[in-house]
Amino acid sequence: MATLPNTLALIGNTPLVFLKGPSDAAGAEIYGKCEFANPGASIKDRAALGIVEDAEARGQIAAGGTFVEGTAGNTGIGLALVANAKGYKTIIVMPETQSREKMDTLRALGAELVLVPAAPYSNPAHFVHTSRRIAEETPNAVWANQFDNIANRKAHITGTAEEIWAQMDGRIDGFTCAAGTGGTIAGVGMGLKAKDETVCIALSDPYGAALYNYYAHGELKAEGSSVAEGIGQGRITANLEGAPIDTQFRISDADGMGWVTRLLAEEGLCLGLSSGINVAGAVLLARHLGPGSRVATILCDTGFRYLSTLYNRGWLEAKGLAVPPWLASA
Known part of the structure; x- marks a missing residue:
């Protein structure tokens, strides 16, 4: 393997792995993009790098400046790593309901962490509005503004989709994948459609x-609720505008956790709930497309980020979620 020119070149070019259990369940070929292999252990490293480099190209940030963002955690982690590598500081605003592991990681990376109560987007105290202020x-x-900054989805058009x-x-x-900011599904969808218009792009949406x-x-219109972090959206963000969504599935936490448990027990992959929801959606999409179809999805982040919750x-x-057998006696 050739050497890389710098540490930021570690972001992207992640492996794509065949998932046996989901493939057998669907009678198709299902592949997962291993975004936990990024330096910040999530797909959000891609958006973070794209947003920072776009701000630099536009002359919006000067040496020693600060990136501020409201995030469920993973984008903040990506931003902190990218900012460290480029000599910037980070201030991250996060709902206090997110996992302890994400909070500890952000502090360990040197980010200034601001925790706020969970609130609806219509509330001025929402973490996104707080970060803007x-x-x-x-x-x-610079306010990173991951939800409405289309440098986010451009990173997936030029990177993830091409890969x-x-x-x-x-x-x-x-x-298929879920939407948080919408950058991944819109960007990958646009990138793949540019190659082949017949590729079916499906949203896998959690309840809530x-x-x-x-x-x-x-x-x-929202129905039900989910404990998944970083996904689920109640509005059409700028990243979602024009997203080429062909069909959609609603995935329960129970179904998503079922795949989280199976992928760990049967295939040695420790993942978060967003990945489980994506895989559940991929199975449904493959069944919809028919036997022998080839479907890709996103394995968003590592399960080690949720040891105090999902595990x-x-x-x-x-x-009210099923406890894996190996945790039942723990």
């Missing part, structure tokens, strides 16, 4: 989000 009040600061197309030798029938009803019925017996029981 902090950016406005901080000298030489998936090459890794599957151009033989791909469908792609409004996009399933939007794409199915034209109405932003904790007491937390699972409190949320």
